[in-house]
Amino acid sequence: MNQVGREIPRLEVGAKVSGRAEYTHNLCLPGMLYGKIFRSTVSHGRIRSIDTKAAASLAGVHLAVTGEDIRKLIPEPYYGPAFHDQPILALDKVRYVGEPVAAVLASDSHVAEQAAQLIAAHYDELPAVYDEVAAMQPDTLVHDALRPAGTFTDLKHLKGRKGTNVALDYHLRRGDADKAFASADRVIEHTFKTQQCLHLPSEPHVAIAEPGDGRLTIYTSNQTPSFIRIEIARLFGWPENRVRVKVPYLGGSYGAKVYVKLEALVAALAMLARRPVKIALTMEEQFYMITKHPTTFRIKSGVNKHGRIVARACEVYWNGGAYADIGPRVTQKSGFTAAGPYDIENVSIDSYALYTNRTPAGALRGFGVPQLVWAYESHTDLIARELGIDAVAFRRNNILRDGRPQASGTVLRDAAIGEVLDALASRIGWDAPFDRGSGALRRGRGVAIGFKASISPTTSVAVVNVSADGSIYLYKSTVDMGQGSDTAFAQIVGEVLDVKAEDVRVVAPDTDVTPYDMGTLGSRSLFHMGNAARLAAEDARAKLRALATEAGLPAGTNYPAAEIFKKRYGMQAGNVIGTASFVPNYTPPDAQTGLSDNVTPFWMVGGAAAEVEVDTETGHVRILRLVNAADCGKPINPAVARTQLSGAAIMQLGFTLSEAMQLDGGQVTNASLADYKIPGIGDIPPMEVEFVAAEQHSGPFGAKGIGETGTFGVSPAIANAIHDAVGVRITELPITAEAVLRALRAKAGRPLEDA
């Protein structure tokens, strides 16, 4: 029976509906202390003093710890995936409101919380910078010098650089954009902005460190167990095998829990306290952990009289907050595709990762791509309007097709961009007339498409173990945070070894047991770990055949595994271990031109079409229909893949219509679900999702990742639809009723006064 393509429920359904699924949240160890964090109240300042005496002397408090205490344990207590710039607890300076400054440990979490409130810190305040464009000027410096991690060769030249907030700049030059602009029939330019918002998984960050015998075991809600092991070992100067990282199911993540979050802190505290330490953030504290980059995107296109885009220039400023986290990677990787899924001869891209005095920003379901699509698809729509060309026809005329080089120079393969656009137009009935509303209620339609280069180069290793009774284990460090990766891998392994997916035991990440994986991020797992799992299963199958030969069984026969083991070992004994590592080829971009003939092993393609109704009296926007189409190759489990697509689209709907972190003097003023509105069940418009017929030839059984794709087109499709309905253009997210009403009133020559 074919396992690939089956719409089986996720393997862990029983545990999840019965409330018994294992999350880090559930875990309590003997002698465990609870940690609470004392946070900075200023955006930027030199630390003058931190007084922990009152906290430490509160009954029930075990220990109060500052950055200096940690520096005695770890001489260089800075971490980060691209830059070693983030102190475990603030040292010398604080750089954003909410930055961890001290921590208190107690055996009762309420006591720890009370003690944290008894800590007092004094700062010499410094001027702060919050805006990404302002941060381009070196007036206010968030860091005295850049501290790139040694692991990335392309960042080495930044080491020790002073007098700048630019953590990384990426530049791409293809053709001659300036010349093409000069000869273009029209040159059209716009600026778009996105807001600071965040992941807010239902399970806030939580981690436990358990010390013992010169080793540490870390239980954590994290998407990158292998990285955590390497980074914690580096901090302590240990070999990797003294750090064990275990990850059960995650209660959501969406990019919030990549790389080190709480792990370095609980590890240091546990070593200092010599007892297990657990820190579980509150919902509010998530606003001080990791967010999505606010951006400013200046985009300029030259078009000729045939409606072809001949040149495009993109300047993107990424507001990375106080610590780089994965921002430099977002800046570069998304930089490859900043000009959009169009066939443009002359392209220039300048992408800047900036430090500011805000909560750090990382990757949120798209590694920066949703911010880019927001700008280039709003822009593309405006060009079509200005030229008087139908928005879909204009896109078709310029679309990038398989076999053609993308802006980076990498030739497009297995990227069904045209098919996605066609599916959207067909589903929404683009060419058919529709009810445009009347009176105060006006209706319109919009479409938008986007694409993404996968994160490269990255490695995944898988181990398949065949037991003596023929039952199968898969060991991998991919984290199942709800996307259904365990189930997909079981289907892949089951397909190769001809067993039911439900019968494959998929082992949860445990770095003492499961092999290396770069991380569960960027929709890379199905492709990378899926390929590794397929190859490991093939290796196991070959070894099983060799074992049969060794056991003297005739070649070409199909003995059950259990019989092979019994024949070879005389009883139910032994194992067959299949292994594989998968690392696709990659060509780093040229330092001068930013070009590369191989920036990604696969392309993700998605888009959205929306029909909206705008209340011209209030600015309220109602989504009447939201269509999402995507290329996921040949889906391993179409039912699960569809929920990934619709879930991502709904999440992006929140980022489009309501979600925004509000800052006042660097202080987040809406850090709760009461004041920061995420989509609820009443906010869901009628939705349709469609996978276009496609195949990723290098993917496992033709599949590719889908976790982020549903976010791509949603925001610009809605903005384009609003423009279609009422003739106003919103250029900044989120598209609140107030923003629409302001635009309507400005257009009518009766602008609203500033609030």
Add this chain to the structure above:
Amino acid sequence: MGARTINFTLNGEPVSTAIEPHRNLVELLQRYGLFGARESCGQGLCGCCTVLVDEKAVSGCLYFAVWVDGKSVTTVEHLDAGGALSHVQQAFVACGAFQCGFCTPGFVLMAHQLLKHYPDPSDENIRHYLAGNLCRCAAYPEIVEAVKQAAKTAPTRTGQPR
């Protein structure tokens, strides 16, 4: 603060314990190894901590533990006490009505209560009733489907959710 002794029924069994008055129901349940009610937003807005007290859904993060004295508490872990998943749980499985699963117990318990009030709910009934449960993975379309399917497969008897 001093602990108070409380007596209550937990998933059908009488229990007694001493607990301080500042602790909430989620903390109390953790003492019994019950982690299905999860504190998430801490403000009674997300529904992840939903517990039935005398058959009425409450937010366990805002409900003081001492308040269950003399009452009957039912958690998600009790729904399959008979050995099989409840019809609501089965419908959630069949419809794939969750992803990460963290909010699922709250939705399942609320769906049980919903179906007691609306045995044949409309989409509007479902949306209104589940407005206090948030799913960040946004499995909402599948959750609506699951509730409708559960309505069709509900055992004819009413009363204690099964």
